[in-house]
Amino acid sequence: NAGVTQTPKFQVLKTGQSMTLQCAQDMNHEYMSWYRQDPGMGLRLIHYSVGAGITDQGEVPNGYNVSRSTTEDFPLRLLSAAPSQTSVYFCASGQRGGQYFGPGTRLTVT
Amino acid sequence: GQQLNQSPQSMFIQEGEDVSMNCTSSSIFNTWLWYKQDPGEGPVLLIALYKAGELTSNGRLTAQFGITRKDSFLNISASIPSDVGIYFCAGLLQGAQKLVFGQGTRLTINP
Numbered sequence: 081n082a083g084v085t086q087t088p089k090f091q092v093l094k095t096g097q098s099m100t101l102q103c104a105q106d107m108n109h110e111y112m113s114w115y116r117q118d119p120g121m122g123l124r125l126i127h128y129s130v131g132a133g134i135t136d137q138g139e140v141p142n143g144y145n146v147s148r149s150t151t152e153d154f155p156l157r158l159l160s161a162a163p164s165q166t167s168v169y170f171c172a173s174g175q176r177g178g179q180y181f182g183p184g185t186r187l188t189v190t
Numbered sequence: 191g192q193q194l195n196q197s198p199q200s201m202f203i204q205e206g207e208d209v210s211m212n213c214t215s216s217s218i219f220n221t222w223l224w225y226k227q228d229p230g231e232g233p234v235l236l237i238a239l240y241k242a243g244e245l246t247s248n249g250r251l252t253a254q255f256g257i258t259r260k261d262s263f264l265n266i267s268a269s270i271p272s273d274v275g276i277y278f279c280a281g282l283l284q285g286a287q288k289l290v291f292g293q294g295t296r297l298t299i300n301p
Contacts, residue, residue, distance in 0.1 A: 084232075113288065122293045123233070123278065130287055138288060170232050178223060179280075179289060181232035 082106050084182035086171050092188045093161040101156040101185050103171030111174050112154040113138070114146065116167040117184075123170065129154055161189045196279050196292030204300050209266040211295045213279035221282035222255050222262035223289070228275045236277075237264070266297075274299050 087102045105112065113128035115138075125138030129148040143165060145157040154173075158165060166189045172179040196213045203209060213222070221240055225233035237248050239255035239262060246253055250267045262281070266273055279292040 111287065120293075123291045125288055128288050136287075172232075178221075178235055178238045180235060181225075183232050184230075 084171055084173050084180055086169075086182035086185050088185060089183065090186050092190065093158070094190055095162060097161050099158055099161065101158075101169055101171075101187075103154045103156065103182060104152050105154075105171075105173040105180075106152065107173060107180070108151060109173040109175050109180075110151065111179070112148065113172050113179065114144070114154070114156045115170045115172065116140065116165075117170060118167050126156065126169075158187075163189045165189050194279055194281055194290055194292040196295055198295060199293065200296040200298070202298045202300065203269060205269060205271060207269055209269055209273070209297060210263065211277060211279075212261060212263045213281070213292045214261040215281065215290075216260065217281075218259045218284055219262075219281035219290075220259075220284050222253070223280040223282075224251075224253050224262070224264045225278040225280065226275050227278065227294075233278055269297075269299055271299055271301060273297060 084105045110131045114126040115123040117123050124140050126144050127146040129135045132151050135146050169185045171182045194213045194215050223238050224236045227233040237246050237253040242259045243257050244255040252265045254263045276294045276296050278294045280289045
């Protein structure tokens with residue numbers, strides 16, 4: 081099992097550009113989620129999904145879209161990047177509360 | 191939103207010392223989780239707790255699910271240099287699908 085994989089590991093965007101952060105898991109978990117981590121802010125939930133075709137907003141959803149067409153994949157889309165979205169993004173999957181995190185994507189928006 | 195109060199925010203200890211940290215909330219949780227994050231890595235699940243009063247160990251780590259279901263504790267015995275990192279608690283509220291995270295405890299060990 082590869083667990084939770086994320087691509088890319090690093091990305092630099094200009095303000096206004098769009099991009100998709102990829103997340104995949106091979107553990108057949110129904111629950112997947114996206115977090116952002118900023119210095120001193122801990123982990124903040126962006127969006128989550130309890131199964132294919134079902135998504136919901138977390139604590140900080142503005143500026144991000146998600147979709148869940150398969151159990152394995154949960155991409156996060158930045159529609160129009162802003163410097164405030166500079167952060168480290170983590171995808172996680174799990175069940176019964178225990179979530180397993182990917183290695184993260186470090187995003188810089190200039 | 192719901193908050194977890196994790197303390198202390200940081201700890202500076204000597205190698206070999208025991209460590210204690212905790213998370214408290216005004217809300218009732220069904221599940222408590224403890225994670226460790228190394229620099230540049232994603233959080234790694236250390237211990238999961240599912241029942242009030244549950245005491246679970248993972249090597250030198252021991253965590254407890256508080257009886258009131260509003261708190262949890264993590265203890266590390268005989269600390270070693272590789273214990274350095276940030277420890278996060280996380281809780282799953284009754285009837286909720288999403289985890290709530292504490293702000294983290296940064297552990298530094300002096301050899």
